[in-house]
Amino acid sequence: MSDVSHDTAVDTHDEHESTGIDNRKLGMWLFLSSEFLLFGALISNYLLYSNRSGFEGVYPAEIYDIPFTSVSSFVLLMSSLTMVLAHNALSSGDQNGTRTWLFATAALGAVFLGGQVFEFTEFIVQFDMTLSTNPAASAFYLLTGFHGTHVAIGVIMLLSLWGISRKQGGLSEKHGLNLELVGLYWHFVDIIWIVIFTVVYLLSVQT
Amino acid sequence: MTATAERPASTIFKRPSTPSGLWGWITTVDHKKVGIMYGYAAFTFFLIGGVEALLLRVQLAQANSEFLTAGAYNALFTMHATTMIFLFIMPASAAFMNYLIPLMIGARDVAFPRLNALSFWIFFFGGIFLYSTFIFGTSLAPISPEGITGNIPLGGGPGSFNFLADSPDGGWFGYQPNAGPLYSPGTAMDYWAFGLQIIGLASLISSVNFIVTVFNMRAKGMRLLRMPVFIWMSTVVAFLLLFSLPIIAVALFMVGFDRQFGTLFFAPTGGGDPILWQHLFWLFGHPEVYILILPAMGIVSEVLPVFSRKPLFGYSAIVFAGAAIAFLGFGVWAHHMFASGITPVAQAAFGLATMTIAIPTGIKIFNWMGTMWGGRLRFTTPMLFAIGFLAMFVIGGLSGVTHAVVPSDWQQTDTYYIVAHFHYVLFGGSVFGLFAGLYYWFPKLTGKVMNPRLGKIHFWLMFIGFNLTFAPMHWLGLQGMVRRTWKYAPENGFEPWNIVITIGAFIIASGFLVFMYNWWHSRRKGVDSGLDPWDARTIEWSIPNPTPEYNYAKTPVITRLDEFWHMKYDQDEDGRAVRKPDADEMLTQLEYEGNNPESPIHLPAPSYFPFVMAIGLPLVFYGVIYHTTPWGKALILIGVVVMLSSLIGWSLEPLEEPLEDHNDGMIDPEGAVV
Numbered sequence: 112m113s114d115v116s117h118d119t120a121v122d123t124h125d126e127h128e129s130t131g132i133d134n135r136k137l138g139m140w141l142f143l144s145s146e147f148l149l150f151g152a153l154i155s156n157y158l159l160y161s162n163r164s165g166f167e168g169v170y171p172a173e174i175y176d177i178p179f180t181s182v183s184s185f186v187l188l189m190s191s192l193t194m195v196l197a198h199n200a201l202s203s204g205d206q207n208g209t210r211t212w213l214f215a216t217a218a219l220g221a222v223f224l225g226g227q228v229f230e231f232t233e234f235i236v237q238f239d240m241t242l243s244t245n246p247a248a249s250a251f252y253l254l255t256g257f258h259g260t261h262v263a264i265g266v267i268m269l270l271s272l273w274g275i276s277r278k279q280g281g282l283s284e285k286h287g288l289n290l291e292l293v294g295l296y297w298h299f300v301d302i303i304w305i306v307i308f309t310v311v312y313l314l315s316v317q318t
Numbered sequence: 319m320t321a322t323a324e325r326p327a328s329t330i331f332k333r334p335s336t337p338s339g340l341w342g343w344i345t346t347v348d349h350k351k352v353g354i355m356y357g358y359a360a361f362t363f364f365l366i367g368g369v370e371a372l373l374l375r376v377q378l379a380q381a382n383s384e385f386l387t388a389g390a391y392n393a394l395f396t397m398h399a400t401t402m403i404f405l406f407i408m409p410a411s412a413a414f415m416n417y418l419i420p421l422m423i424g425a426r427d428v429a430f431p432r433l434n435a436l437s438f439w440i441f442f443f444g445g446i447f448l449y450s451t452f453i454f455g456t457s458l459a460p461i462s463p464e465g466i467t468g469n470i471p472l473g474g475g476p477g478s479f480n481f482l483a484d485s486p487d488g489g490w491f492g493y494q495p496n497a498g499p500l501y502s503p504g505t506a507m508d509y510w511a512f513g514l515q516i517i518g519l520a521s522l523i524s525s526v527n528f529i530v531t532v533f534n535m536r537a538k539g540m541r542l543l544r545m546p547v548f549i550w551m552s553t554v555v556a557f558l559l560l561f562s563l564p565i566i567a568v569a570l571f572m573v574g575f576d577r578q579f580g581t582l583f584f585a586p587t588g589g590g591d592p593i594l595w596q597h598l599f600w601l602f603g604h605p606e607v608y609i610l611i612l613p614a615m616g617i618v619s620e621v622l623p624v625f626s627r628k629p630l631f632g633y634s635a636i637v638f639a640g641a642a643i644a645f646l647g648f649g650v651w652a653h654h655m656f657a658s659g660i661t662p663v664a665q666a667a668f669g670l671a672t673m674t675i676a677i678p679t680g681i682k683i684f685n686w687m688g689t690m691w692g693g694r695l696r697f698t699t700p701m702l703f704a705i706g707f708l709a710m711f712v713i714g715g716l717s718g719v720t721h722a723v724v725p726s727d728w729q730q731t732d733t734y735y736i737v738a739h740f741h742y743v744l745f746g747g748s749v750f751g752l753f754a755g756l757y758y759w760f761p762k763l764t765g766k767v768m769n770p771r772l773g774k775i776h777f778w779l780m781f782i783g784f785n786l787t788f789a790p791m792h793w794l795g796l797q798g799m800v801r802r803t804w805k806y807a808p809e810n811g812f813e814p815w816n817i818v819i820t821i822g823a824f825i826i827a828s829g830f831l832v833f834m835y836n837w838w839h840s841r842r843k844g845v846d847s848g849l850d851p852w853d854a855r856t857i858e859w860s861i862p863n864p865t866p867e868y869n870y871a872k873t874p875v876i877t878r879l880d881e882f883w884h885m886k887y888d889q890d891e892d893g894r895a896v897r898k899p900d901a902d903e904m905l906t907q908l909e910y911e912g913n914n915p916e917s918p919i920h921l922p923a924p925s926y927f928p929f930v931m932a933i934g935l936p937l938v939f940y941g942v943i944y945h946t947t948p949w950g951k952a953l954i955l956i957g958v959v960v961m962l963s964s965l966i967g968w969s970l971e972p973l974e975e976p977l978e979d980h981n982d983g984m985i986d987p988e989g990a991v992v
Binding site: 126127128129130132134137138141142144145146148149151152153156159160163165166167241242243244245246249250252253 | 425429430522525526527529530533534535536537538539540541560561563564565567568569571572575579580581582583585588589590591594598873
C-alpha cells in the first residue's frame, strides 16, 4: 500500500455515473432545500401566534414601519442584482468588475443588516416590545433574527471572496465555483426575505 | 514501490501525515475509518443505554419498589430513549452507510471526506455534551406558576440512585411546558435540547454528503435501478433527515430560547401553545422512526437474497415501497397526538393516512418472504437475525396498525402497549437488522468471519430475551399499566409479568455480552474469510478483505443488478444458477488485482480541522447554558474562535495544491513524480 498518495481531493478523473452537477453545487442545493424547511417552520410559527388575539403587550404587526422596511427590502433585492453582476463579470474574465460587484453586494447586505438593527432597537426602545412581551413578539424576533444571521454569514462569505480576490489578484476557477455557491446562498437568503416581507410584514399589517 | 509524495508545507499547521495510531484515527477522513468509529461509539452508547434500561427494569420488577427514586427513574427513561434513538440506532446506521455506500457504489470515498469526518466528530462531542449532564446538569424541583419554589419530594428510598436524577427527565419527546423553564428549572433539559441540536447537525451534514455521493459517484454502469437496496434505503433516509431535521432544529431553538432568553413560545402563563411543540416535534419525530428502520430494511434486503441463493424478489417494488414509506411518513405525524385534543376531522385523516403506510410496508414484507420462498436457505447468523427482523417487525407493524384506529389508540396511549409496539419495531426491527449487518459485513472490516456458534448463541439469547421482555408488555398495557410511572401497587396484579420482563431484559443483556466476546475473539482468532465468504451478490465482495485503504484498485464497471453474482454464475436452460467453471480462478485473480493496484491512486489527505471544529460547537452551547455568568460568555467566545479558526484553516488547506497542476502528488508506478 506504499504507493498510495494522500491528497486533498478524491481523484475525479475516473468516470462516474453522475448528475453532471458539481459535487459542491449539488451539496449546496441540498443544503438550501433543507433551509427552506427551517424558514418554513419559523414563518408558520410566526403566523400561528400573530393571528391569535388576547396577548398582552404590542403585536409586531401593530408597529411595523412599512416604508422603512420597504426601503431596506429594496436594498436587499438590489444586492441580488449586484451578485448576478459579480458572477457575470467573473464569467467574462473581468476580475476588477467581479471585485467591485462582490464588495457592492456585501455592502448592500450590511446596509440591510444595519436597517434590521435599527428596526429592532426602535421596537425595543420606543415600543417596549422584547423577546418576552408575548409569543408573537418572540416568534417575530426568532424569525427575523435567524434571517439576519443568515444575511450576516452571507456578508462574511462575500467579504472573504473579495479578500481572496484582492490577495491573489483575481479568483481562480475553483474560487469561481465558490462565488457561484455563495451566489446561490445569497439569492436564497433574498428569496426568503421576499416571502418574509410579503407574508410577515405586508399581509399581516393592521391598518 | 515508492513512498508517499512530498507535500508542500502548509501555511498554518503541518498537515497530519500519520495514517496509524491515535492521531491517525483523529485526523482520518477515510470513510471506512469514520464508519468504524461511528460503530464503536454507537455500540458504546448502546451499552450505556442498556444499563439504563436494566436499572429501570430492576425498579419495575417488584410492586412498590424503592430501588430508584422517581427523579432517577424519570431521568433514566429519558436518557435511555434519547440514547438509543440518537446515540445508538442513528449513528449505528450511519456507521453502515459510511462504510458501505462508497464500497457498494464502487467509489473511493464519499463526496466530501472532510465533512464526513466532521459529521462523526460533531456527533461524538454532541454525545459527550449530552452525557456531561450527569456531571454538570441540575434538575431542580419545579417552580409553581405563583412563583413559589415547591419542594416536591422526588420519592423513593433514601439515596436510591438519586444522583442520577440530575439529568434530563422530560422524556425523549421533551413535551412542553413540562420540559420548559417553569416545570423543569435546572439545566438538565438544556443539555438535552442543545445536545440534540448538535447531534442533529451531524446528521444533516452527513445526509447532504451521502446524497451527493450516491448521485454523483456511482461506478460506471450503475444506473439508479442497479443500486443495491441498501444504497436506495440510505438515500431515502438521507432525504428524510434533510427535510425533517430543520423542523426539530426550529423546535429545539424555540425551547432553548424559552429556557435561556425568556421567549414565550411554550410558556403556559404567557399564551404559549404546548400543542405547537407536539406538532413540530412529531413532524420530525415520525419521519425519524423511518430514519431508524429503513437502514435496517436495506441491510435485510442485502442479507436475505445471499442466504436464500436467489435474487431479491421484486427489487423495484421494494425500492419504491421504501420511497413511499418515506413520503407518506411526512403526513402522519398527528397519530402521536390523538389524545391531545386535535379535531375529529384531523384524527380521521391522520388515522387513515397512517393505515396507508401499512401498504408499502406489507409490499416489502411479502417481497422478503418471496425472496426466501423456494430458495436454498442457509441459516447463518446474519440470516437468523434477518429472519428474526422479519418476524419481529411483522408483530410490531401489526400492533402499529391498531394505533391508527383512533378509538383503539385512545385506550393504548401512554400504556405499555405502546412501549411493546415501538420496541418490536425498533429493537426487533432495527437492532436485529443492524446485528444481521454486523455479522454479514464483519469480514469486510477484519478479513475474518465471526464465530458462528457464538453468533447463534447470541441470536437465540437475544431472540428469546427480546420476546420475554416485550411480548408481555402488550397485555400489561391492555390491562392498564401506564408508561413512565416508576411504581405500581401490588393490587394491580402487574407483578408476575413484570418479573418475567425483567428476567427477559437480563437475558438480552447476556446475549449482548456474548456478542461483545465474539467480536473481540473473532477479530483476533476468527477464521480467515477469503474474498467471498458468503457467496455474495454485490460488488463490495469483489475486493479483498479487509478492504484495502483505496477500496477499488480499479474502478468497477457495472452491467446489471447483482453484478458480482453474475460474474460467478451463468444460467442453464431452466433458469437455474450454474457456477462458471472459471469462477474460483476469477476470484483469486480479483483478490490479487485488488491488492496490487496497477496505477497510482489519489486519496483524500488526513486533516486536523474536522476534529478541532467539532470541539468548538459544544463549547458554544456550554456557554449558552451558562451565558449569565462571565465564564459562560467566555466559553461562547472561545467556541466561536475555535470554530472560525478551524474554518479558515480548513478552507486554506486545499490551497497547498497548485491550482494549475492537477497531477501534484501523484506517482506513477515507476516512482517518478508525474
